[in-house]
Amino acid sequence: MEPTPSDKTAESEIAFQARIDAGETIEPRDWMPERYRKQLVRMMSQHAHSEVVGMLPEGNWITRAPSLRRKIGLLAKVQDEAGHGLYLYGAAETLGVSRDEMIDQLLAGVSKYSSIFNYPTLTWADVGAIGWLVDGAAIVNQTMLAKTSYGPYARAMLRICAEENFHKRQGFEILATLAQGTPEQRAMAQDAVNRWWWPTLMMFGPPDEASPHSAELMGWKVKPKSNDELRQRFVDLAVPQAKAMGLTLPDPELRWDEEKRQWRFGTIDWQEFWRVVRGDGQMNRERLRERRRAHDEGRWVREAAEAHEAKRRARAAAKIGR
Amino acid sequence: MTSENRLQRDLAEYSLRLGDDRLVLGHRLSEWCGHAPVLEEELALGNFALDLLDQASLLLESAGRLEGRGRSADDLAFFRDVTEFRNLLLVEQPNGDFAFTIARQYLFDAFDLHLSVALEASGDRPLASFAVRAAKEAAYHLRHSREWLLRLGGGTDESRRRMQAALGELWIFTGELFETDDLVRRLVEARVVFDPEALRGPWREEVLGTFAEAGLEAPKDPAWMQRGGRDGRHGEALGRMLSDMQSVARAFPGARW
Amino acid sequence: MSESAARDADWPLWEVFVQEEGGAAHVHAGSIHAPDREMALQNARDVYARRGRAASLWVVESSAITATTPADRAPFFEPAFDKIYRHPQFYKVPRGVRGL
Numbered sequence: 001m002e003p004t005p006s007d008k009t010a011e012s013e014i015a016f017q018a019r020i021d022a023g024e025t026i027e028p029r030d031w032m033p034e035r036y037r038k039q040l041v042r043m044m045s046q047h048a049h050s051e052v053v054g055m056l057p058e059g060n061w062i063t064r065a066p067s068l069r070r071k072i073g074l075l076a077k078v079q080d081e082a083g084h085g086l087y088l089y090g091a092a093e094t095l096g097v098s099r100d101e102m103i104d105q106l107l108a109g110v111s112k113y114s115s116i117f118n119y120p121t122l123t124w125a126d127v128g129a130i131g132w133l134v135d136g137a138a139i140v141n142q143t144m145l146a147k148t149s150y151g152p153y154a155r156a157m158l159r160i161c162a163e164e165n166f167h168k169r170q171g172f173e174i175l176a177t178l179a180q181g182t183p184e185q186r187a188m189a190q191d192a193v194n195r196w197w198w199p200t201l202m203m204f205g206p207p208d209e210a211s212p213h214s215a216e217l218m219g220w221k222v223k224p225k226s227n228d229e230l231r232q233r234f235v236d237l238a239v240p241q242a243k244a245m246g247l248t249l250p251d252p253e254l255r256w257d258e259e260k261r262q263w264r265f266g267t268i269d270w271q272e273f274w275r276v277v278r279g280d281g282q283m284n285r286e287r288l289r290e291r292r293r294a295h296d297e298g299r300w301v302r303e304a305a306e307a308h309e310a311k312r313r314a315r316a317a318a319k320i321g322r
Numbered sequence: 323m324t325s326e327n328r329l330q331r332d333l334a335e336y337s338l339r340l341g342d343d344r345l346v347l348g349h350r351l352s353e354w355c356g357h358a359p360v361l362e363e364e365l366a367l368g369n370f371a372l373d374l375l376d377q378a379s380l381l382l383e384s385a386g387r388l389e390g391r392g393r394s395a396d397d398l399a400f401f402r403d404v405t406e407f408r409n410l411l412l413v414e415q416p417n418g419d420f421a422f423t424i425a426r427q428y429l430f431d432a433f434d435l436h437l438s439v440a441l442e443a444s445g446d447r448p449l450a451s452f453a454v455r456a457a458k459e460a461a462y463h464l465r466h467s468r469e470w471l472l473r474l475g476g477g478t479d480e481s482r483r484r485m486q487a488a489l490g491e492l493w494i495f496t497g498e499l500f501e502t503d504d505l506v507r508r509l510v511e512a513r514v515v516f517d518p519e520a521l522r523g524p525w526r527e528e529v530l531g532t533f534a535e536a537g538l539e540a541p542k543d544p545a546w547m548q549r550g551g552r553d554g555r556h557g558e559a560l561g562r563m564l565s566d567m568q569s570v571a572r573a574f575p576g577a578r579w
Numbered sequence: 580m581s582e583s584a585a586r587d588a589d590w591p592l593w594e595v596f597v598q599e600e601g602g603a604a605h606v607h608a609g610s611i612h613a614p615d616r617e618m619a620l621q622n623a624r625d626v627y628a629r630r631g632r633a634a635s636l637w638v639v640e641s642s643a644i645t646a647t648t649p650a651d652r653a654p655f656f657e658p659a660f661d662k663i664y665r666h667p668q669f670y671k672v673p674r675g676v677r678g679l
Contacts, residue, residue: 030649052361059356063349066571067396067579068379072372075352079368086361086626090610093592099612124570124579156609163630174579182577290356298359300484301420304477305614306589311476312615360590362612365625469617 025151028094045102048088049113057121091152118281125192131171133200140234149221176245194250202273204231334388341381342409348374373459400571404561405554412495414560421484428467435460436521445513475536497547595623598635
């Protein structure tokens with residue numbers, strides 16, 4: 001009797017899981033469950049969108065950076081983010097989705113990006129806070145993803161991790177300099193940290209019980225560690241760094257747990273998290289509006305480049321008499 | 323004033339001119355951040371902005387040192403008013419659309435390459451070694467801006483229309499590139515720089531050749547070219563740009579960042 | 580919104596290979612989109628070599644690359660492990676003879 005398609009699929013899925021369990025890397029043309037492919041496209045494209053949208057809150061301060069060194073450093077950082085977006089879109093494309101499709105989904109509000117970028121950057125100190133906290137959190141997440149089971153994603157992560165470290169150090173240096181500066185600079189730094197701390201903790205996502213995708217992704221070694229584990233690791237890194245800068249964190253419940261050897265922290269306001277994820281953060285509309293405008297206004301440029309090349313090829317073909 | 327002092331003063335002023343060109347143009351390019359027509363161009367424009375801002379830092383640092391009034395590159399960048407800026411009018415023009423930005427860049431890059439190559443032979447050692455680096459970067463920038471000029475000039479009807487319009491608007495600022503004044507004459511005599519008029523021919527040949535290749539009409543030379551940037555007589559846009567650029571630094575005078 | 584869903588310009592995909600300093604082999608670094616060869620080179624440099632560790636770059640249109648498929652893995656590659664006569668250890672040489 002012929003095996004039914006679902007029998008064949010079940011067999012392939014067992015073989016696939018065995019590869020995963022053996023620690024093998026999955027490459028673009030390997031067989032994979034449709035759900036695995038879908039989840040990866042979702043993760044990689046959202047990650048790419050986050051890099052690109054993430055250019056906006058910091059880009060907001062490039063023109064006003066208060067020293068040449070800071071101007072150059074910030075521009076280099078934001079440029080890196082564009083590069084990271086390119087790596088990630090490239091990695092996602094290996095699974096059969098085009099850059100155009102992904103951009104369309106972003107601009108239509110269908111595909112998401114990290115909610116942290118829906119918060120406004122209000123002062124120069126916010127640039128430091130983003131570098132130290134947001135990039136710091138991203139590094140914790142990305143270091144874990146460098147071991148993800150899907151090859152192109154893991155390789156993109158390795159590149160990104162190598163470049164990301166300077167972002168975090170730059171952010172730390174900006175804040176530390178402010179903290180040691182005039183009283184106004186110090187107040188500016190503390191205010192920025194107060195506003196960015198909790199949203200950064202939310203970046204790691206809801207607690208694992210409330211997270212629909214977590215279990216599946218961990219089973220496929222797409223996401224080797226849980227949201228809560230990563231969040232804890234980040235807090236444990238950040239608390240001594242804040243102390244080193246001479247700034248406080250806006251959490252009265254922050255306490256060292258001697259037994260578990262970790263920092264216990266207060267309750268996250270998950271209502272705020274969901275509100276912002278669902279589109280009601282302060283900058284949600286504006287971020288997408290800016291991206292839409294850039295995309296629309298750029299269309300004639302993209303078309304011109306394509307047209308120019310088409311003409312060149314036609315001329316070359318005509319010469320050969322084809 | 324001794325001739326040595328005079329030379330130093332002139333070099334300071336000359337460095338300021340070159341430095342301001344790069345600071346203003348680099349800043350203008352950085353304004354594209356997050357809004358480029360395609361992600362790949364974010365990187366390219368960002369790169370050029372970085373190169374120019376870095377060059378500006380070196381030149382302004384040098385200018386401050388030669389001037390001998392204790393002003394750092396940051397002091398010069400963030401605490402001078404519009405009338406004290408010495409950049410070309412060409413580079414302060416607002417970005418406009420991508421065609422305008424590319425046209426502005428191309429006209430400057432073609433000039434910058436010839437200028438830098440000539441300065442490699444400068445009698446002033448620091449200026450000469452700066453020029454060696456600048457020439458390499460200018461060559462790479464020119465390659466990029468020239469290719470885009472060709473793509474947009476020879477792309478679609480719309481892109482050609484926009485590029486033609488951009489060239490038409492910018493051409494009137496190109497005369498200033500080749501101006502001589504007493505300062506330049508003194509530096510030529512001191513064999514530190516050469517006569518910029520000598521660049522005009524090669525520059526025209528390069529740009530007119532590119533326009534022809536792109537299928538663009540060469541703009542007509544106006545009766546009178548805009549000038550004044552080297553004397554601090556700028557348009558209104560630069561003042562608005564500096565208000566933005568200098569706002570945080572000026573809000574906290576004397577602060578470290 | 581439906582306007583932008585209509586065909587946007589199609590910039591083909593290219594694969595980028597980077598040679599670091601020192602005469603090493605070109606290694607695959609990733610992919611980029613570009614409308615033509617010149618921009619492909621410049622974009623490749625901006626994306627994969629802007630930190631300077633490159634002596635040479637190759638860009639190849641992805642459609643020009645022919646690759647093995649996972650199904651080829653067994654017939655193409657596995658027998659090679661069994662061909663011990665391709666490995667130096669298979670061959671006996673007298674002790675003390677240099678240069679072998």
